[in-house]
Amino acid sequence: MKKIKENTELEKKADFIRKRLVEVAVENGAGHIAPSLSCVDILILLYYHILNIGDDPEWEGRDRLVFSKAHGAYGLYAILADIGYIRQKDWDTFYQTSFLKGCAEQSLQHGIEAGCGSLGHGLPMAVGIAFGAKLRRKEYNSYCIVGDGEMQEGSNWEAVQFAVKQQLNHLIIIIDCNGLQAMDSLEEVLSPMDSYKDLSCKFNAFGCKVIRCAGHDMAELKRSFEEIRTYKGNQPIAILAKTTKGYGICAIENVVKFHFRVPTAEELAMGVRYGK
Numbered sequence: 001m002k003k004i005k006e007n008t009e010l011e012k013k014a015d016f017i018r019k020r021l022v023e024v025a026v027e028n029g030a031g032h033i034a035p036s037l038s039c040v041d042i043l044i045l046l047y048y049h050i051l052n053i054g055d056d057p058e059w060e061g062r063d064r065l066v067f068s069k070a071h072g073a074y075g076l077y078a079i080l081a082d083i084g085y086i087r088q089k090d091w092d093t094f095y096q097t098s099f100l101k102g103c104a105e106q107s108l109q110h111g112i113e114a115g116c117g118s119l120g121h122g123l124p125m126a127v128g129i130a131f132g133a134k135l136r137r138k139e140y141n142s143y144c145i146v147g148d149g150e151m152q153e154g155s156n157w158e159a160v161q162f163a164v165k166q167q168l169n170h171l172i173i174i175i176d177c178n179g180l181q182a183m184d185s186l187e188e189v190l191s192p193m194d195s196y197k198d199l200s201c202k203f204n205a206f207g208c209k210v211i212r213c214a215g216h217d218m219a220e221l222k223r224s225f226e227e228i229r230t231y232k233g234n235q236p237i238a239i240l241a242k243t244t245k246g247y248g249i250c251a252i253e254n255v256v257k258f259h260f261r262v263p264t265a266e267e268l269a270m271g272v273r274y275g276k
């Protein structure tokens with residue numbers, strides 16, 4: 001599989017994926033565009049630069065990526081189509097006749113490690129994968145992308161406790177910190193302070209190595225992930241990526257009601273960040 005080294009090329013690829021994501025989702029009437037857009041840059045860096053994966057999605061030695069915020073999977077689908085893990089036709093018809101649903105379901109042959117429709121389950125699975133790798137002395141990493149709102153689920157913190165206790169330093173948790181959850185801000189729902197600071201304090205207190213970064217800055221994202229490559233400690237890693245929900249479509253960025261609403265042609269005409 002061809003890796004991309006240059007930041008400008010990674011950014012170009014991110015723009016291409018954002019464009020495709022919006023085109024296909026709008027055409028097929030699929031909501032959840034905003035939560036899909038906040039993690040596109042993270043997914044781009046992982047799939048085209050960081051992950052040790054090959055042409056065979058089921059290669060035993062591959063790095064595993066569990067996409068836990070599974071309703072925001074449109075960017076993941078667009079990437080899997082781009083790298084050839086799924087057929088273009090299946091992506092073009094997603095949410096309609098395709099096997100690809102609104103929430104990602106497990107399909108190892110297509111590179112989808114786990115079905116995570118109900119939030120709070122992906123991270124425990126990623127911890128299990130990391131623990132299994134450690135027991136069998138395998139070298140692959142277990143990555144997990146979770147939503148910041150999703151971290152309110154208690155099952156995640158049980159999983160983190162276990163990962164810390166077992167010193168699973170091949171577990172990398174990436175938190176898509178867009179500050180919003182479904183129909184409100186994290187502060188309005190459960191965070192007792194700024195939600196980014198709150199999550200940072202909690203991951204620290206639980207015993208993870210915490211890395212903070214800007215989730216739409218390719219250079220900073222890359223530095224953060226490359227820092228892990230030289231990490232020699234025993235703690236699981238939590239990368240807190242500060243993102244914007246709906247990133248790429250000006251009319252929907254950080255606007256709560258667009259959690260599931262499909263933007264209209266007029267709203268799209270108000271400006272996009274990925275070129276026409």
Ligand SMILES: [Mg+2]
Nearest residue numbers: 148149178180
């Ligand atoms: Mg969120």
